Amino acid sequence: MTAPLHEPTAEAAPSAAEEASVATSGAKAVQGRSLGRIAWERLKRDKLALTGGIVVLLLVVVALLAPVITSLLGQDPNEYHENLIDPLFGTPTGSLGGVSGDHLLGVEPVNGRDILARVLYGARISLLVGFLSAVVAVILGTVLGILAGFFGGWVDSLISRVMDGLLAFPQLLFIIALVSVMPNDMLGLTGSNVRVFVMILVIGFFGWPYIGRVVRGQTLSLREREYVEAARSLGAGRLYILFKELLPNLVAPIVVYTTMMIPTNILTEAALSFLGVGVKPPTASWGQMLSSAIDYYESDPMYMVVPGVAIFITVLAFNLFGDGIRDALDPKASR
């Protein structure tokens, strides 16, 4: 890449978004609508996806404001309320797992911690791990996928084999083994933060091949397209083509896969916490709540229902939203 090339190519090749809009809107509507705008209009018509999107947004807001909401309710996720527990059975007194004006979703068996406060704090962990591990996966997957697709040859073979290897790797077992040898303090982090950090890295690391494969495939087909050829014939450098010509056209599949990956990651986090290798007590997490609820599924079913429903709603909302985005960005894909 050299400086003089900059201007001519910028003129010669239309912006990626325009190119895409021409491609998708076809011959009859030739007004200059951007891809984002078209997608947004499609998404607006998809009520289900929109609902999903709103729920996701709500969840994010609730998670961010968890300390504010709980303090407004006068609750603390780690405060014990043993006076609400029947000492004979260890389950909450009162109906529906101790639902009351103070404890809107009841309290935990044995220690009487407020379930609503814990579910709200649990959302922070779930979403944090879900989002950040998806970011790790997307960055790794995009960079490596695009390199594999663009350069081909031995680079492609190497990256593709690595992806195959990772996909075949028993991810869950690996994380369990890794967590048990993890020190308590690491990089200035302690306790639960270490676990969260490790979970984000590991889930992200094992998630990138999924996105990497898609990006590689897309790159393979895009690199033979006319506009890329044109840029190349005008003397554009490799990196320029990679990041200015190809990447913008990969945004759609990347966005779609990211929204689909987040719920999977949330489930993985829940599974890890369920198995006892997620966050450490007393930090609240949905998976950990489910795991301790097992001993009370008959005597106090509410304890299992609440975090279960929280996971269910979150994953469903993300999936609906992700489906909607996919349909909006890529109408050619068959359902």
Add this chain to the structure above:
Amino acid sequence: MTTQRTSGRRKQALAAAVAVAALLTTAACGGGGDDDKGSSSGAAGFDAANNKVAQASAAKKGGTLKFGAAQDADSWDTTRGYYGMMWNFARYYSRQLVTNKAEPGAAGAEITPDLATATAKVTDDGKTYTYTLRDGVTWEDGKPITSKDVKYGIERVWAQDVLSGGPTYLKDVLDPKGEYKGPYKDTSADKLGLKAIDTPDDKTIVFHLPQANSDFEEMLALVSASPVRQDMDTKAKYGLKPFSSGPYKFASYSPGKDLKLVRNTSWKQASDPLRKAYPDEITIKFFSDANQLDQRLLNGDLDLDLNQTGMSPQGRTTALKQHKANLDNPVSGYVRYAVFPQSVKPFDNVECRKAVILGADHVSLQTARGGPVAGGDIGTNMLPPSVPGAEGQKYDPYKLAGDNKNGNVADAKAALKACGQPNGFKTTIAVRNNKPVEVATAQSLQASLKKIGITAEIDQYDGSQTAGIIGSPSNVKTKGYGIIIMGWGPDFPSVQGFGLPLWNSKYIAQSGNNNYALINDKTIDGLFSSYVTTLDDAGKTKIATEINHKVMEGAYYLPFVFERFINWRSDNLANVYTTDGYSGQYDFVNLGLKNPKK
């Protein structure tokens, strides 16, 4: 989605369990359709068998006594078993010179002759013990049990390289220098080279102790002192089919699946003053899931839980609500506690240890253990109530069940100040990951310590690796485990059988250590030394009390509860009673059935 999947799987498991249960019930009934010919329930009532005998006269000869268990024995080899329930069950197929009385409560912990005609004739200032064997005692093939068989059985304790796992008290007392190498490395022709035991004839056995030990006869009452016949010794495989000296013998055993004992026809009632041998057969069915086991107990398919550690929270709730008459609530003899290794700073300072003891919310810890019924009374000192010399809640130096039961923040902060840590400190609580109740107590402790400024991190380690993780003082120090959550029950009811491995400096080991606090106190060591040479009961009791006081004054331990548990007995069980001899378990050996056909 995880929820959906999880609950789906659980439902499937439940459905499967119910289906299996239904099938097995039909099989057990053999198509007879003979539902309860007697009373509709017939259960004896809540706590009816706790320290007293319930429905002794209702026991009839015959039938199949059905045990269920979530955990198999460590080994059924009399030399290798260390689980209390195994010692209890082993009396079905093994006899000892002396054993625990078959009586309820405290009397069950007393010693009574079994193979021997009488308890020991002690001479030579407590260094010589002589027994004479009873007439008519036989092996399962009809051959008589000789004093040489008893000696050989005891010698097997020396073969720790082949037969590890069991208690080694006999070895430590009879051969403290470790001169004998065990029967498998014995060069003498009859493999009876242990010098400390003499067998002048087939009926007489004499023990020569290098130093007196006032609990020696208690050690001989452990099943590890059972006779084993040399030609039937299959060494490491002996636990799969021990050769019987008791009223029952092994018919079949698949580890982790099931076990069946049938009558030993060579055993004669007249030769055995203790065992009533009511049922014809005894079976154990092993389950991988405690909830499933509880369900089968509640259904009445099984008579009792072999493990005798209490029901799981789920089954317990149902049982307490609907079948209270089938339950007993005995004290288990275990003390559940947190212990502070002195190698981890700042727990080298007694004031910091006191701060944790005073700051903890003891009611909260009790609730985490299961509450007053399923968990136990708040523990106030370290000696379990069943041990002679224990004072129970009467000795409460830190007022844990009194004024400080909800934690005393002011006193705890004062102690922190005295310790030089006025703003609190950071530490780590080590807890087994396979014991949800212990994790719950760790969390409770964590929450109350936060109020006095102590930030505790909870480290859940692999519970099957206890010996290598918390049993290794160097690992404890590296990991910074300032607080370890554990529990301990007596091997035999005496301060030696309970406290020696925990509090004596000689028992600090590099692996498999149980003196977690690393107590190295000359006074305590000295008290143990004088205990073993004190032969009168009053003197022994007094020393036991003193040792307990010394341990509590050192603030090495934060006791949680004197453990109780909820124990299930079926409607069909008769002659049921709990015994202190086996930590509040039902005495298995004399259980009978009301309706043998059921």
